[in-house]
Amino acid sequence: MPHENSYHIEAAGSGVVTLVLTGRMxxxxxxxxxxxxxxxxxxxxxSKLNVDMNGVSYLDSAGALFIVRLEDExxxxxxxxxxxxxxxxxxxxxSLIDRDALTKPSLAPRERRMNVIEHLGVASxxxxxxxxxxxxxxxxLMCEIGYSLTHLQKVRWGDVVSYMKKVGVDGLPIVGLIxxxxxxxxxxxxxxxxxxxxxxxxxxxxxxxxxxRELGPIMTAIIVAGRSGSAFAAEIGxxxxxxxxxxxxxxxxxxxxxxxxxxxIASLLTVPVLTIFSSxxxxxxxxxxxxxxxxxxxFTYIQQTMKAISVFDxxxxxxxxxxxAAAISAIGCQRxxxxxxxxxxxxxxxxxxxxxxxxxxxxxxxxFAIILHYV
Amino acid sequence: MNSTEPVIKxxxxxxxxxxxxxxxxxxxxxxxxxxxxxxxxxGCGKSTLLKHVIGIETPAKxxxxxxxxxxxxxxxxxxxxxxxxxxxxxxxxxxxxxxxIGENVALPLTEFTDLPMKDIxxxxxxxxxxxxxxxxxxxxxxxxxxxxxxxxxxxxxxxLDPAMLFLDEPSAGLDPVTSAELDVLIKKLNEGTGTTMIIxxxxxxxxxxxxxxIIMLDRNxxxxxxxxxxxxxxxxxDDPRVTDFFNRRVTEKKTKG
Ligand SMILES: Nc1ncnc2c1ncn2[C@@H]1O[C@H](COP(=O)(O)OP(=O)(O)OP(=O)(O)O)[C@@H](O)[C@H]1O
Ligand SMILES: [Mg+2]
Numbered sequence: 001m002p003h004e005n006s007y008h009i010e011a012a013g014s015g016v017v018t019l020v021l022t023g024r025m026x027x028x029x030x031x032x033x034x035x036x037x038x039x040x041x042x043x044x045x046x047s048k049l050n051v052d053m054n055g056v057s058y059l060d061s062a063g064a065l066f067i068v069r070l071e072d073e074x075x076x077x078x079x080x081x082x083x084x085x086x087x088x089x090x091x092x093x094x095s096l097i098d099r100d101a102l103t104k105p106s107l108a109p110r111e112r113r114m115n116v117i118e119h120l121g122v123a124s125x126x127x128x129x130x131x132x133x134x135x136x137x138x139x140x141l142m143c144e145i146g147y148s149l150t151h152l153q154k155v156r157w158g159d160v161v162s163y164m165k166k167v168g169v170d171g172l173p174i175v176g177l178i179x180x181x182x183x184x185x186x187x188x189x190x191x192x193x194x195x196x197x198x199x200x201x202x203x204x205x206x207x208x209x210x211x212x213r214e215l216g217p218i219m220t221a222i223i224v225a226g227r228s229g230s231a232f233a234a235e236i237g238x239x240x241x242x243x244x245x246x247x248x249x250x251x252x253x254x255x256x257x258x259x260x261x262x263x264x265i266a267s268l269l270t271v272p273v274l275t276i277f278s279s280x281x282x283x284x285x286x287x288x289x290x291x292x293x294x295x296x297x298x299f300t301y302i303q304q305t306m307k308a309i310s311v312f313d314x315x316x317x318x319x320x321x322x323x324x325a326a327a328i329s330a331i332g333c334q335r336x337x338x339x340x341x342x343x344x345x346x347x348x349x350x351x352x353x354x355x356x357x358x359x360x361x362x363x364x365x366x367x368f369a370i371i372l373h374y375v
Numbered sequence: 376m377n378s379t380e381p382v383i384k385x386x387x388x389x390x391x392x393x394x395x396x397x398x399x400x401x402x403x404x405x406x407x408x409x410x411x412x413x414x415x416x417x418g419c420g421k422s423t424l425l426k427h428v429i430g431i432e433t434p435a436k437x438x439x440x441x442x443x444x445x446x447x448x449x450x451x452x453x454x455x456x457x458x459x460x461x462x463x464x465x466x467x468x469x470x471x472x473x474x475x476i477g478e479n480v481a482l483p484l485t486e487f488t489d490l491p492m493k494d495i496x497x498x499x500x501x502x503x504x505x506x507x508x509x510x511x512x513x514x515x516x517x518x519x520x521x522x523x524x525x526x527x528x529x530x531x532x533x534x535l536d537p538a539m540l541f542l543d544e545p546s547a548g549l550d551p552v553t554s555a556e557l558d559v560l561i562k563k564l565n566e567g568t569g570t571t572m573i574i575x576x577x578x579x580x581x582x583x584x585x586x587x588x589i590i591m592l593d594r595n596x597x598x599x600x601x602x603x604x605x606x607x608x609x610x611x612x613d614d615p616r617v618t619d620f621f622n623r624r625v626t627e628k629k630t631k632g
C-alpha cells in the first residue's frame with residue numbers, strides 16, 4: 001500500500017516524542033526532512049526520540065543521511081534515540097553511510113582567494129619563472145636542432161612534410177586573402193593623400209616597402225601563430241595530459257626530438273615562403289587600386305614596385321620571418337609540454353602560446369628595427 | 376519477477392561502425408531491481424552496448440525501451456528527463472578535469488535539485504565516503520590514482536540516487552579488497568533501494584557474488600552467446616566459449632593457490 005509522503009509528531013508526556021514517517025524518503029524530500037530536525041528538538045525538547053518508519057515505502061541514501069543526521073543531533077543533545085520499522089534491506093542502506101566521512105576534513109585545502117598584493121607577487125614569480133623556462137627550453141631545442149642537423153636521417157621527415165602542408169599550404173588561402181585586402185586598403189588610403197600632390201606613383205612604393213620590410217613578415221607571423229602555434233600547443237598539450245608524452249619517454253624516445261623538431265623545421269621552411277606570398281598578394285591588391293583608381297598602367301606600377309624595394313629589404317624581411325617562425329613553433333611546443341592537468345590546461349596552453357607568440361613577434365621586430373638601423 | 380514489466384528492453388539492436396558490424400540483432404530484457412551483468416572478451420562491444428542503451432549513440436537498427444517507452448520516439452527534452460534517472464560510470468571515468476572531485480559529484484545535485492549548498496556538501500561527502508574517498512573533495516582528478524578516479528566516477532554516477540545504474544568495469548584498477556567492498560556497496564544499494572544495476576565486468580567474484588543474471592557477448596558471434604544465472608551456466612553450459620570463460624579463470628585462480 002503506497003503511503004502519502006508525510007510525517008507527524010506524537011508527543012506523549014514525560015518527554016517521549018515519536019516521529020512517524022511515511023511515504024518516500026528520497027533526495028526530493030531531503031530538504032523538507034532536514035528542516036524537521038531543528039523543529040523536533042527545539043519545539044518538543046524530548047528526552048527520548050522514537051522514529052517510526054513502518055510506513056516508509058522507499059529509502060534512498062539521501063533519506064538514510066537524514067536519519068543519520070537526526071541520530072547525531074539526538075546524541076549531541078543527549079536524547080535517547082530509537083529507530084523502528086526498518087527492514088533488513090533498508091538497514092543495509094543506512095550502514096553504507098560512513099559517519100567519519102561526513103565530518104572528515106578535506107585532505108587538500110580549498111583554493112583560497114588571493115588579495116591584490118598576493119596576486120601581484122604570484123604573477124611576478126610566474127613571469128620570471130616563465131622566462132627561465134622558455135630560455136631553458138630554447139637551449140634544449142638548440143641542442144636537439146644541432147643533433148638533428150648532424151643526424152639528418154634521424155629526423156622524422158614524413159612528419160616534417162605533413163606539418164609543412166598544415167602550416168604552409170593550408171595557411172596560404174587565409175594569408176593570401178588578408179594580405180591582398182591589406183594591400184588594397186593601404187593603397188586606397190594612401191592614394192587619397194598622395195593624389196593631392198600628384199604623387200600617385202608612390203602608392204606602389206609605399207605598398208611594396210611597407211609589405212616587404214615590415215607588414216608582410218608580421219602579418220604572416222601573426223596568422224601562423226594563431227593557426228599553427230595554437231595547434232602545436234594543443235596537440236602536444238593533449239598528449240602530455242593523456243600521458244602520451246610519458247609513454248614516449250618510457251619507450252626511449254626524446255619527446256623533444258620526436259614532437260618538436262618536425263614542427264620547428266616545418267615552420268622554418270614554410271613561414272618565409274608564406275611571407276613572400278603575403279608580399280606578392282599585397283602588391284597585387286595595391287596594383288588593383290593603382291590601375292583602377294589612379295590610372296597607372298600595370299607595367300608602371302610593377303616597375304615602380306621593383307625600383308622601391310632592394311635586395312636588402314627582401315633579405316632582411318625573410319630573415320625576420322625565419323626568426324618569427326622559430327619563435328612561434330618553439331613557443332607552441334613549449335606551452336604544450338608545460339600543460340599539466342586536464343582539458344582546461346590544454347586550453348590555457350593554447351591561449352598562452354598565441355599571446356606569447358604575438359608578444360615575441362613584436363619584441364623580435366623591434367630588435368630587428370634597431371639592428372637594421374645600424375647595419 | 377517475470378510478471379513485472381522490464382525496465383530495459385532491447386530488441387534487434389544492430390551496431391555498425393563504418394562497414395564493421397559490432398553487434399548484430401541483440402535482444403535482452405532487464406527486470407526492475409536486477410543486478411544484470413554483461414561479460415565478454417575485450418572489444419566485443421560491451422561499452423558500445425551500454426552507450427546505446429542510455430541513448431548517447433544511435434543504433435543502426437533496433438529499438439530500446441526504457442521504463443516502457445521507446446527511446447527513439449523521445450525528443451531531446453524527454454531524453455534528458457529520462458537520463459536524470461540513470462547513473463553511468465564510463466570506462467574511462469570521464470571526470471571533469473577542471474573541477475575538483477567534490478564539484479564533480481555535486482554537479483548533478485546543484486544542477487537538478489534546489490538543495491542548499493550545505494546539504495549538497497553533506498550528500499557529496501556521504502557519497503565520497505561510500506566509495507572510500509572521504510577527504511578527497513578538493514583534489515582534482517589529475518591528482519588521483521586510476522582506481523580512485525573509478526571510485527569518484529561511481530560516486531558521481533550515484534549522486535542523484537538513480538533508479539538505474541550503469542557501471543562500465545567498476546572494479547578495473549581496484550585492489551581485491553576494495554573491489555569486494557564495491558560489490559557489497561552495489562548489493563546493499565540494490566537490496567535497499569531496488570536500484571537496477573547493469574554492470575560490465577570481468578571479475579568472476581562480482582559475477583558469482585552479486586549478479587542475478589548475466590549475458591555473455593562474443594566478438595565473432597556479434598551478439599549474445601549465453602544468458603542466465605551464472606551459477607547455472609557454469610554448471611550446465613556445454614558451449615566451450617562459456618566454459619572457457621568460467622573455467623580458465625577458475626583454474627588460473629586455483630594454481631595461484
Ligand atoms: N567510435 C567508434 N568508432 C569505430 N569503432 C568503434 C567505436 N567505438 C567502438 N568501436 C569498435 O567497437 C568494438 C567494440 O568496442 P567496445 O568499446 O564496445 O568494446 P568492449 O567490449 O567495451 O571492450 P573492453 O572490454 O576492452 O572495454 C571494437 O571493435 C571497437 O573497435
Ligand atoms: Mg569497454
